[in-house]
Amino acid sequence: MKASTVVVALITGVLFGFGLAYSSMVKPEVVLSFLRFEDFGLLLVLGGAVVVTTIAYHVLPRIMSQPVLGGAFGKHPSEMNWRTLGGAALFGIGWGLSGVCPGPAIAGLGTGNWPLLVSIGGMIVGAYVQGWLAGRGTPRC
Amino acid sequence: MQQFFPHGIGPYLTGGLLIGAAVSFAFAMSGLITGMSTVFSSTWSYFSRLSFFQQDRFLGSRAWRLALAIGLVLGGALFLFTSAHGTTFRTGIPWWRLGVGGFIAGFGARMSNGCTSGHGICGLGSFQLPSLLAVLIFLAAAIVTAQLVAVFGGV
Numbered sequence: 001m002k003a004s005t006v007v008v009a010l011i012t013g014v015l016f017g018f019g020l021a022y023s024s025m026v027k028p029e030v031v032l033s034f035l036r037f038e039d040f041g042l043l044l045v046l047g048g049a050v051v052v053t054t055i056a057y058h059v060l061p062r063i064m065s066q067p068v069l070g071g072a073f074g075k076h077p078s079e080m081n082w083r084t085l086g087g088a089a090l091f092g093i094g095w096g097l098s099g100v101c102p103g104p105a106i107a108g109l110g111t112g113n114w115p116l117l118v119s120i121g122g123m124i125v126g127a128y129v130q131g132w133l134a135g136r137g138t139p140r141c
Numbered sequence: 142m143q144q145f146f147p148h149g150i151g152p153y154l155t156g157g158l159l160i161g162a163a164v165s166f167a168f169a170m171s172g173l174i175t176g177m178s179t180v181f182s183s184t185w186s187y188f189s190r191l192s193f194f195q196q197d198r199f200l201g202s203r204a205w206r207l208a209l210a211i212g213l214v215l216g217g218a219l220f221l222f223t224s225a226h227g228t229t230f231r232t233g234i235p236w237w238r239l240g241v242g243g244f245i246a247g248f249g250a251r252m253s254n255g256c257t258s259g260h261g262i263c264g265l266g267s268f269q270l271p272s273l274l275a276v277l278i279f280l281a282a283a284i285v286t287a288q289l290v291a292v293f294g295g296v
């Protein structure tokens with residue numbers, strides 16, 4: 001892997017994490033207030049991010065033959081199967097229980113929201129168990 | 142408006158645009174698709190010999206995904222040190238809900254191969270139907286769960 005890719009990812013993370021903190025998504029209480037229909041701000045965060053991303057994903061590959069630093073434009077690999085949809089249902093249950101999802105959990109650490117370490121620990125273990133089960137073949141998760 | 146957005150819309154919209162700018166920057170510079178949950182699987186490839194974690198898609202992206210996660214922490218810290226009221230916020234959600242919820246969300250996001258950023262931002266941004274369905278499903282599941290927790294007296 002090129003060193004420039006790592007640097008780009010680091011800068012991306014700083015901007016992404018700042019945005020998550022600025023929009024208060026790093027506070028599980030704010031996420032839960034959306035899920036309880038008390039404050040619809042989360043939809044503005046998601047909507048704003050999706051609009052900008054949609055433009056970039058559709059315009060850049062038409063005006064550039066490859067990314068600025070070389071390589072190829074990637075594609076999000078989502079597949080239509082029960083793992084994608086069943087996993088999403090499980091993810092939603094965990095998200096609704098805690099108010100925490102992967103990006104805000106990590107960015108929240110930078111704001112000093114230490115209890116989020118508990119959620120990150122849960123995610124680390126959850127990802128391991130998923131990989132272990134998926135690697136065993138059947139039933140494939 | 143006040144009814145739907147009691148804390149205003151400014152920070153939400155600005156934050157969302159910043160996040161979109163970040164995702165676009167990674168795509169423009171290096172073609173990266175920056176979903177956040179994969180780092181929880183790809184980083185295991187440094188420690189686990191399980192063949193699942195030794196797949197090329199994890200080995201080939203684990204370094205930049207870890208850098209992305211470190212950047213997230215730095216971005217959160219940058220906000221803390223630059224904001225006018227730079228007081229640290231600590232969540233009051235009970236520890237068992239943070240831990241159990243994190244475990245289920247981590248397992249589910251990896252099984253689904255995407256979370257709020259992977260399916261929600263990157264998947265919707267590239268008009269992928271499976272991601273749209275995933276977003277609708279996890280929003281519905283999260284709303285039902287959060288409402289049930291509230292019914293039983295949770296914060």
